[in-house]
Amino acid sequence: MTVKLKIMSSDEFQQYLGYAIENFANEKIKSGNWKQEGAIKKAAEEHKRLLPNGANTDNNYLFTIHDGDLKVGIVWLTKKDDNKGFIYDINIWKGNQGKGYGKQAMKQIEIKAKEIGLKVIELHVFGHNKVARGLYEQLGYVETNIKMEKSL
DSSP, X not given: OOEEEEEXXXXXXXXXXXXXXXXXXXXXXXXXXXXXXXXXXXXXXXXHHHOXXXXXXXXXXXXXXXXXXXXXXXXXXXXOSSSXXXXXXXXXXXXXXXXXXXXXXXXXXXXXXXXXTOSEEEEOOOTTXXXXXXXXXXXXXXXXXXXXXXXX
16 A cells, blocks of 8 residues: 555546535534534535635645555645644545555645644544544544533
8 A cells, every 4th residue: 555645636626525515514414513404505615715715725735645546535734824734624435444544644644744844733523433533543643622512
């Protein structure tokens, strides 16, 4: 396995954006943060706010994760300030999950982050995503805050 991050093409970005909006809406619904009605619209608005110029938005790095010629997923890293970045999205496509691509991609993200001058990478993980939480902990990420709620 040779995992490399390559800048998304404009076609890849358009395909990703449709997926990302739907996936983000579904994750927000699953976590209890949003209701089904209007979720896609909210997710689209959030992506437009974060990427006003699409893949060409300053300080945003959108990559396709490759293993040779095989596209196995995507990652979206943003530079928040001089030394801090944030991973808005990392996703290994179905059929490629559980093969170590996520771990290798995270290591490649760290290399890219250092290249653009970052000293810290932050990310958000939904509480119900135990697999991702376990991976991030293995890679040395620590919880910095935890939001909890109870439905009554």
